[in-house]
Every structure is written in structure tokens, then in C-alpha cells.
Amino acid sequence: MDTLVERKAIIGGMSQPHRHDSGHKHVAGSADYIDDLIEPAGTLHAYLGLSTIAHGEIVTLDLDAVRAAPGVVGVLTADDIPGERDISPSHKNDEPVFAAREVTFSGQPLFVVLGETREAARRAARLAKVTYRELPPVLDVAAARLAGDALVTPGLTLERGDVVAGLADAPRRVAGSITIGGQEHFYLEGQIALAIPGEDRDMVVHSSAQHPDEVQRMVARVLGVADNAVTIIVRRMGGGFGGKESQSNLFACIVAIAARTFKRAVKLRPDRDDDIKMTGKRHDFVVDYDVGFDDAGRIEAVDAVFAARCGHSADLSRGVTDRALTHSDNAYFYPAVRVRSLPLRTNTVSNTAFRGYGGPQGMLACERWIEDIAYALGKDPLEIRKANFYGEAERNVTPYHQTITDNILERLVGELEASADYARRRAEILAFNEKSPILKRGIALIPLKFGISFTMLALNQAGALVHVYRDGSVHLNHGGTEMGQGLHTKIAQVVADVFQIDLEHVKVSATATDKVPNASSTAASSGSDLNGMAAENAAQQIRDRLIAFAAEKYGVAAGAVLFEPNAVVVGDKRFSWAQFAEQAYLGRVQLSAAGFYKTPGISWNRDAGRGKPFLYFAYGASCSEVTVDTLTGEYMVDRVDILHDVGRSLNPAIDIGQIEGGFIQGMGWLTTEELWWDAKGQLRTHAPSTYKIPVVSDVPRIFNVRLAEWSENRAPTIGRSKAVGEPPFMLALSVFEALGMAAASVADYRIAPRMDAPATPERVLLTIERLKRLARGS
Structure with missing residues (x-):
């Protein structure tokens, strides 16, 4: 494993399918979440008292029984807030921490109980006596x-x-x-x-x-x-x-x-x-x-x-x-x-x-x-x-008057149409539906174009902090947050790529506001785009200093300083990465840098409804096939084929996982997940027993996911990659459209199904019965 070609295979840089840095911890249950942290001595546990009506005035709020409950240390209300009482992210002054006089939704916090244990606080919160003057919600x-x-x-x-x-x-x-x-x-x-x-x-x-x-x-x-x-x-x-x-x-x-x-x-x-x-x-x-x-x-x-x-x-x-x-x-x-x-x-x-x-x-x-x-x-x-x-x-x-300059829709859709054998399968489904009185099938192929950037321009910026230590190990901190999507892994790959070192040498620490200030939300699929560029900027600053140091120390041109896998070559001398880092320290080279990035070339005038709010577009296409039982409305998703554009992938393994997960979550939104409030404004779907996210058996029996490996982002993004967090979610629209086709077959496809979402079995059945009535003219 000494040749450059062989070593490149294990370098931790971009475009390689490295595993999620915490994936093995998730599986083993050893990843630390907040509830796993060792609590400081004397930690109190809080629990919230919530409103039970959707709209009304608070006439009395009697918390005496709450304060007197076993294990309770105290109770706080709106009057106990030392600063401002509003936490609206849009600064509208319409989102109080605690409702003080008016309740505006069922479940709104009224007070918080502090107990020696969570159970004590939780039980005490139920003892509050609240009287309301209810108003129509x-x-x-x-x-x-x-x-x-x-x-x-x-x-x-x-x-x-x-x-x-x-x-x-x-x-x-x-x-x-x-x-x-x-x-x-x-x-x-x-x-x-x-x-x-x-x-x-x-x-x-x-x-x-x-x-x-x-x-x-x-x-x-x-x-x-x-x-x-x-x-x-x-x-x-x-x-x-x-x-x-x-x-x-x-x-x-x-x-x-x-x-x-x-x-x-x-x-x-x-x-x-x-x-x-x-x-x-x-x-x-x-x-x-x-x-x-x-x-x-x-x-x-x-x-x-x-x-x-x-x-x-x-x-x-x-x-x-x-x-x-x-x-x-x-x-x-x-x-x-x-x-x-x-x-x-x-x-x-x-x-x-x-x-x-x-x-x-x-x-x-x-x-x-x-x-x-x-x-x-x-x-x-x-x-x-x-x-x-x-x-x-x-x-x-x-x-919104933005000109599209990176359109790959025809090629992408054409490739999926061919690889999924769409035309033949649709013809077979039409023939099947003509002969099958109960089971009906449907197929749909939909395209996707999704704009990438925050429409609030100030959010299109990011920072990062990179340290190189004397032993060659690297510490990375950036403003993005890790929620299972593999962001830390991707950003670590960016830094490893700059220094040409194995990924194991780069450690990503917890996101913290005292390390990288004013960081944007990890949202809008921008986590890799923004933080990757900021991290690259920080690492490149250090790399440039290292090149200048080596050129001066050994009397060579800057071009003679080369970063090779886990090594630095200076003229005719070769040093391991760790040896070179130690030399740089002894030479008093600054081995720390703060990086920054702001998205170029975007603009947005909301008042005029025009501009260039997106740096680029991510594209995709999905083809889904379903089978519906017209007597019950129940259905199966039989097959899904996806071809998705992530530009030049930063990490194909993680990107494919994001596409699969996003698709299934989107399918849940359009099929099984239904929110229901009663006439009094009480949310009745508030537990796994009443709110149904997709389960393993809902995954399509045939699930083919491919990346458009020929695609490369024309915009100047990190590694010419494209965002992958949000766009795959919309690919699930093909399941919804396929269900519509299956339903429409009962009226010989003469009437648009016009089914609302989500397409639960009940709604599919109601749509089928409505189409049958319309077909009969009744």
C-alpha cells in the first residue's frame, strides 16, 4: 500500500463513500445525546403545564397545589422571566414563552414546574387549576x-x-x-x-x-x-x-x-x-x-x-x-x-x-x-x-424571473424512463387493469427541480475553525449541526482532502456558539454547501502557510512543495504528515485558522417578487408503481426507481442514504401520515398509536436508487457537489400520482382523480367510490 494510486483509495477526501462518523455508535447505542449526558450535581427537572383549550382568556391560574406537590422546588410563569417574554424567530412579538392572559392554541405552555425528579415535576404539572373564558377557535x-x-x-x-x-x-x-x-x-x-x-x-x-x-x-x-x-x-x-x-x-x-x-x-x-x-x-x-x-x-x-x-x-x-x-x-x-x-x-x-x-x-x-x-x-x-x-x-x-442555466431535465428523465422501462410497464398496467376487477395498478414518473439557497440572503454565510496539532491530528469545528444526515463526515472529508490525509486524522467537535459565531441554521439543504466551503477556506489558509514555511526553510519554490497521501514532499525530501506538522510548530507557523464563506451571485427582492434567489438547482426523477385494492383502499408500493442529481457527490454512500430516507419520509407525508384536530382544536393524532409514520413493511419491494454520476455542478460549490438533504423528499410525489392513476382506472381514466393528500387507504377508497359515481353519471 505504498504507491500513490493505492494510497489514494484510503485517503479521506471528497467524493469517496466513507461511512457516517457516528453510524456505528447509533447502531450500538453508544452515541451521546443530551439525555445521555451526566447531569451536574443538583440538577432540577422541568415539566410544562399546557393549556387545554384552543382559544380563550385565562380567568384564574391556581398553582398552589402544584407548588405543594412532593418533590417540587418551584414554579415559574410569565411574570418570572427576567428579560423579554417573546421568542418569535420572525420578531413579530407574537410568540410568548408562557401565555399570560390569552391562550391561542391547545397545548400552549402556561407555566413550568421544577422538581427534584422528572416524575415529580411531571405529576405536579397536572395539579394546576385553570379557568378560562373560551372564545371561538x-x-x-x-x-x-x-x-x-x-x-x-x-x-x-x-x-x-x-x-x-x-x-x-x-x-x-x-x-x-x-x-x-x-x-x-x-x-x-x-x-x-x-x-x-x-x-x-x-x-x-x-x-x-x-x-x-x-x-x-x-x-x-x-x-x-x-x-x-x-x-x-x-x-x-x-x-x-x-x-x-x-x-x-x-x-x-x-x-x-x-x-x-x-x-x-x-x-x-x-x-x-x-x-x-x-x-x-x-x-x-x-x-x-x-x-x-x-x-x-x-x-x-x-x-x-x-x-x-x-x-x-x-x-x-x-x-x-x-x-x-x-x-x-x-x-x-x-x-x-x-x-x-x-x-x-x-x-x-x-x-x-x-x-x-x-x-x-x-x-x-x-x-x-x-x-x-x-x-x-x-x-x-x-x-x-x-x-x-x-x-x-x-x-x-x-x-420569479430567474433564468435557468443548468437544466438537465430532459437527459435525466429520459435516462430514468429508459432504465425503469416505463413505457412497457405502463402498457402492461393498462392491460392488467382492464382485466382485473378488484386489484388496480398505477405507475407515474415525475421530474424534480429544486432551488438551493436561503431566500433570506443573510443566512447564506458560514464559518469554520480548523486547528492542526503537533502530531498531525486535526480539529475541526463548523457552524453546521449534525442530525443524522452525515454533515460532520462530509465536512471532515473536505478538510482531509485539503491536507491529503486519512479521514481518521480529522476530529469534528460539537457545534458551539463560542467557537463559530453567527452561524446559519442547518436547513435549506445548505449545510454542506456553506460549511464545506468555510472549512475548505480555513484549511487552505493553513496549507498556504505550510507551503510558504517549507519553501523558505528548504530554499525551494512554492510549486516544489507537494501534499501527497499522508505526506508532504519538499523538493527531494519527503516527510510524513505528522513529521511536517511538528516541523511547522517548531518553525512557529500559525496552525489555526478561521474560515468564512458567503454564497456569491444571489439576490432577492421580495417586494417585487423577482431576483436570483437560488445559486443552482438540484434535479431528479422518480418512477413508482403501486397496486390498490379497490374494495378497501389498501395499497402496496411495488417498485420505485430513482435517478437523482447530486452533482459530483461528496460522499456517495451518505447521499444514497439521504435519497432513500428522504423518499420514504415524503411517501409517509403523502400516504399514511394524517394530522387531525377535533372541533375544539385538540390534536388527536399525538402518539404512535394514532399517527402513522412509514414502517419497514412500507418500503417498496423493489427500490432502485442511482446517482446521475455524469452530473457536475456548474456553480462554484464545494467539490462541484449539489445539496441532497431536501430534494429527494419531493420524489415521493410519484407514489401519490401512481395511486391517482390506479383510482382513475375505475372510471376508465376519463375523469381526473383529484385526490387530496395524504392518500390514506380511507381517502383512496373514497376517491374510488366518487369516481365510480361520476362515471355512472350519478
């Missing part, structure tokens, strides 16, 4: 519209071309509506925080959070201190999916307030039921649309309104509903378009970020009108999709 989009379209945050309009004329002049026209359900994050590790008070009003908080910088600011706000008095530490999360981007703020702030008050460490971990009741979900939408098209199925104009249930506060609804609009085109060009968002206030938990951040809802809506056009013309939906693909010249401008 507004619970869904329809009710919010009847109440007057009360916006929780200003909506957005994207417009290009003459929509009115486009619709009026179109040879054909279809109008309709689709209801799109929400989704619970259902992370394996629930919300949790541990606060440890220090001297000079300092506070250290271990938080399961995707956005430590924001948690730091919120904790500082409620404590009434400067940001530099608060340190947030995130070693890893047991899943986040967007649910820990802003929702972690509450738990971190409460433990910090309690730790300051009682001068003891405080930990808060709610039960799963309470966690689900009090934390936000994926936004559910009702999308009304009017689409004009020609006899070939080419779209001429689109007019659509995206109304979203946002919940009781703004949270991240502005960004989510904006992104729904910027992805309401998916892969398709609209000559004239007007899409508008209505982010509506409701008396439900404040909905928040979720993988895709509104993009999935926007894409599902546009795939609905593609489907409507296909059934109106009696054509294969794939034919309509391909007819409307973005192309060259005048057919490459989005509704």
Missing part, C-alpha cells in the same frame, strides 16, 4: 378565510406575463382545488435542553437544535443579557427535519430562565405526546388554481392561490409560504403566471419548517394541474410533463 384554512383572511405574515405574489389574457386566449382551461395535509416531524430524539448556570450571569445550554445561533439570541433575550453571555452546544440531534430550526427555542429558554432563577442546572424533556401537541408541523395548504393550456397539453397561463394554515404565530411561515410559490413551477415553464400566498392565522400550534420548507406543497399543487390536463386530453401525464419542461431561450425563465 379558528382551526383551518376555511375557517380563517371566513374570519377574514387574517394573515399571520404578509403574503407574496410572483407574476410574469399577462395572466388574464393568457387564460382568456387559451384553447382549453381547467380550474380546481387541492387540499394538502401537514406532517409531524416525529424525530427519534424529542425536544430537550439542559442549562448550566455559570458566573457573571453566563449560561451554557445543551440544546437539540438546528439553529444554535438563534437559540443563543433567544436565550440572551429572555435572560436580559448580551449574546456573549450565552453558549449553545449541539453535539448531535436524533433527527430534526426542520422541527428543531425554531421550535427548540422554547425549551432552551425555559431551562435557562429556571437555571438563572434557582442557580442550579435544569433539564427539560417533554413526553412524546406533549412534544407533538406543542410543537409545529409542516404547513397544510389549500391551493385554488386556474390553468389555461392548448390541445397538445402545453400550459399557457397559471393563476393560483396558496392558502396555508400557519397557526397562532408567524414563526417561519413567511419563508415557507414564499418557497411554496418559488417551487409551484417544479420543472415546468409557464408563459404567463400569477401565484399568491395567503399565510393564515389559526388557533393551532404554529407551523414551522419541515424538510423541503414549502417546496413539496408547491410541487404537489403544480403536479395536480399537470395531472388534470393529462386526463382532460386522455394522455399519459408523462407526455404532458415533458411537453412543459423548461427549455432554452424564452422557455427558461421562472415565475
Whole structure:
């Protein structure tokens, strides 16, 4: 194993399929999460008292029995907060830590109990006596519209071309509506925080959070201190999916307030039921649309309104509903378009970020009108999709006026269509459905175009810190957070690549606000893009210093200093990496560097609804086949084929895992996962017994996932890679569309299925029965 070619195979750099750095720990149960940390002596345990109504005024809040309960040390309410009482991430002053006078959703925190044990605090929290003056709750989009379209945050309009004329002049026209359900994050590790008070009003908080910088600011706000008095530490999360981007703020702030008050460490971990009741979900939408098209199925104009249930506060609804609009085109060009968002206030938990951040809802809506056009013309939906693909010249401008310059849709879809044998299988399915009275099959192939960058420009920046020690070992810290997606592994590969050393020499430490300040949230699929470039910048600074040192010390040109696998060659001399690091230390070379990166070439004017909000697009395609029992609505996903674009992959093994996981999570959103509130605003699907995420038996029996290995990002990203966290989620739309085809077969494909999401067996059965009635003319 001495030759360069052989050694390259074990170098820890980019584009190699290294295992997840903590994967073996996850399997063995040895990975440390916050609840595994050794608690400081005297740690108190917190538990929250929650409202039991959706809307009303608090008349009395009697906590005497709570304070007198065994093991209780104290109780805190809104009056005990030393600083600001609001923790809204959008600074709308609409999200109090504790409700003081008005309750705006069922499950809203009213107080926190501090006990010597978690069980003592948990039992005591139930002893509160609260009387309310109940007010009528507004619970869904329809009710919010009847109440007057009360916006929780200003909506957005994207417009290009003459929509009115486009619709009026179109040879054909279809109008309709689709209801799109929400989704619970259902992370394996629930919300949790541990606060440890220090001297000079300092506070250290271990938080399961995707956005430590924001948690730091919120904790500082409620404590009434400067940001530099608060340190947030995130070693890893047991899943986040967007649910820990802003929702972690509450738990971190409460433990910090309690730790300051009682001068003891405080930990808060709610039960799963309470966690689900009090934390936000994926936004559910009702999308009304009017689409004009020609006899070939080419779209001429689109007019659509995206109304979203946002919940009781703004949270991240502005960004989510904006992104729904910027992805309401998916892969398709609209000559004239007007899409508008209505982010509506409701008396439900404040909905928040979720993988895709509104993009999935926007894409599902546009795939609905593609489907409507296909059934109106009696054509294969794939034919309509391909007819409307973005192309060259005048057919490459989005509704937000960004020109697409990296389009690979035709090649990607064409390759999957061939490798999945789509045409033959569709013909076989049509023949099968004609002869099978009970079991019906469906197939669908959908494309994907997903924009990568934060639409809030300030978030498109990152920092990293790299140290090289005398023995050649490397310490890496960056602003991204690890939630199981393999981010730490990828960023370590970037640093190993710069120094040409084995990955085992690079150690990634916990994300911490006192090491890398002002870090952006690990969201919007930007973790590798941003932090990878920042880490590369830091490592390159050190490498440049090492080259200058070696050139001066040995009297050679800088070009004669070469980094080879685990070695540095200087002229005719060769040193091991560790030997060279020691030399650099003795030569007083600075072996530490802070790296920085900001995304170039992006712009966004929200007021005008135009700009270049995305640095590039990630593409993909999926083909799904299903079998449906028309007597029960039950179904199986028989086969899935995916071809996905990740540019030049940083780590193919991790990327394929992300594609598989994202697809299954998306399939859950569109099939089994259904949120249900009763008429009083109580969430009834708040446990595994009532809320059904996908299980092992739901995985397609044939599941083929390939990377488009020929793709390379044209944008200047780390290693010419592309983001992979969110885009695969939307590939599950092919399952939903295939179920629609199976249902439509009962009416001989003459009527568009128009099934709402999620397509639970009950909804599939109701759709089938409705189509049968329509086919009979009844």
C-alpha cells in the first residue's frame, strides 16, 4: 500500500463513500445525546403545564397545589422571566414563552414546574387549576378565510406575463382545488435542553437544535443579557427535519430562565405526546388554481392561490409560504403566471419548517394541474410533463424571473424512463387493469427541480475553525449541526482532502456558539454547501502557510512543495504528515485558522417578487408503481426507481442514504401520515398509536436508487457537489400520482382523480367510490 494510486483509495477526501462518523455508535447505542449526558450535581427537572383549550382568556391560574406537590422546588410563569417574554424567530412579538392572559392554541405552555425528579415535576404539572373564558377557535384554512383572511405574515405574489389574457386566449382551461395535509416531524430524539448556570450571569445550554445561533439570541433575550453571555452546544440531534430550526427555542429558554432563577442546572424533556401537541408541523395548504393550456397539453397561463394554515404565530411561515410559490413551477415553464400566498392565522400550534420548507406543497399543487390536463386530453401525464419542461431561450425563465442555466431535465428523465422501462410497464398496467376487477395498478414518473439557497440572503454565510496539532491530528469545528444526515463526515472529508490525509486524522467537535459565531441554521439543504466551503477556506489558509514555511526553510519554490497521501514532499525530501506538522510548530507557523464563506451571485427582492434567489438547482426523477385494492383502499408500493442529481457527490454512500430516507419520509407525508384536530382544536393524532409514520413493511419491494454520476455542478460549490438533504423528499410525489392513476382506472381514466393528500387507504377508497359515481353519471 505504498504507491500513490493505492494510497489514494484510503485517503479521506471528497467524493469517496466513507461511512457516517457516528453510524456505528447509533447502531450500538453508544452515541451521546443530551439525555445521555451526566447531569451536574443538583440538577432540577422541568415539566410544562399546557393549556387545554384552543382559544380563550385565562380567568384564574391556581398553582398552589402544584407548588405543594412532593418533590417540587418551584414554579415559574410569565411574570418570572427576567428579560423579554417573546421568542418569535420572525420578531413579530407574537410568540410568548408562557401565555399570560390569552391562550391561542391547545397545548400552549402556561407555566413550568421544577422538581427534584422528572416524575415529580411531571405529576405536579397536572395539579394546576385553570379557568378560562373560551372564545371561538379558528382551526383551518376555511375557517380563517371566513374570519377574514387574517394573515399571520404578509403574503407574496410572483407574476410574469399577462395572466388574464393568457387564460382568456387559451384553447382549453381547467380550474380546481387541492387540499394538502401537514406532517409531524416525529424525530427519534424529542425536544430537550439542559442549562448550566455559570458566573457573571453566563449560561451554557445543551440544546437539540438546528439553529444554535438563534437559540443563543433567544436565550440572551429572555435572560436580559448580551449574546456573549450565552453558549449553545449541539453535539448531535436524533433527527430534526426542520422541527428543531425554531421550535427548540422554547425549551432552551425555559431551562435557562429556571437555571438563572434557582442557580442550579435544569433539564427539560417533554413526553412524546406533549412534544407533538406543542410543537409545529409542516404547513397544510389549500391551493385554488386556474390553468389555461392548448390541445397538445402545453400550459399557457397559471393563476393560483396558496392558502396555508400557519397557526397562532408567524414563526417561519413567511419563508415557507414564499418557497411554496418559488417551487409551484417544479420543472415546468409557464408563459404567463400569477401565484399568491395567503399565510393564515389559526388557533393551532404554529407551523414551522419541515424538510423541503414549502417546496413539496408547491410541487404537489403544480403536479395536480399537470395531472388534470393529462386526463382532460386522455394522455399519459408523462407526455404532458415533458411537453412543459423548461427549455432554452424564452422557455427558461421562472415565475420569479430567474433564468435557468443548468437544466438537465430532459437527459435525466429520459435516462430514468429508459432504465425503469416505463413505457412497457405502463402498457402492461393498462392491460392488467382492464382485466382485473378488484386489484388496480398505477405507475407515474415525475421530474424534480429544486432551488438551493436561503431566500433570506443573510443566512447564506458560514464559518469554520480548523486547528492542526503537533502530531498531525486535526480539529475541526463548523457552524453546521449534525442530525443524522452525515454533515460532520462530509465536512471532515473536505478538510482531509485539503491536507491529503486519512479521514481518521480529522476530529469534528460539537457545534458551539463560542467557537463559530453567527452561524446559519442547518436547513435549506445548505449545510454542506456553506460549511464545506468555510472549512475548505480555513484549511487552505493553513496549507498556504505550510507551503510558504517549507519553501523558505528548504530554499525551494512554492510549486516544489507537494501534499501527497499522508505526506508532504519538499523538493527531494519527503516527510510524513505528522513529521511536517511538528516541523511547522517548531518553525512557529500559525496552525489555526478561521474560515468564512458567503454564497456569491444571489439576490432577492421580495417586494417585487423577482431576483436570483437560488445559486443552482438540484434535479431528479422518480418512477413508482403501486397496486390498490379497490374494495378497501389498501395499497402496496411495488417498485420505485430513482435517478437523482447530486452533482459530483461528496460522499456517495451518505447521499444514497439521504435519497432513500428522504423518499420514504415524503411517501409517509403523502400516504399514511394524517394530522387531525377535533372541533375544539385538540390534536388527536399525538402518539404512535394514532399517527402513522412509514414502517419497514412500507418500503417498496423493489427500490432502485442511482446517482446521475455524469452530473457536475456548474456553480462554484464545494467539490462541484449539489445539496441532497431536501430534494429527494419531493420524489415521493410519484407514489401519490401512481395511486391517482390506479383510482382513475375505475372510471376508465376519463375523469381526473383529484385526490387530496395524504392518500390514506380511507381517502383512496373514497376517491374510488366518487369516481365510480361520476362515471355512472350519478
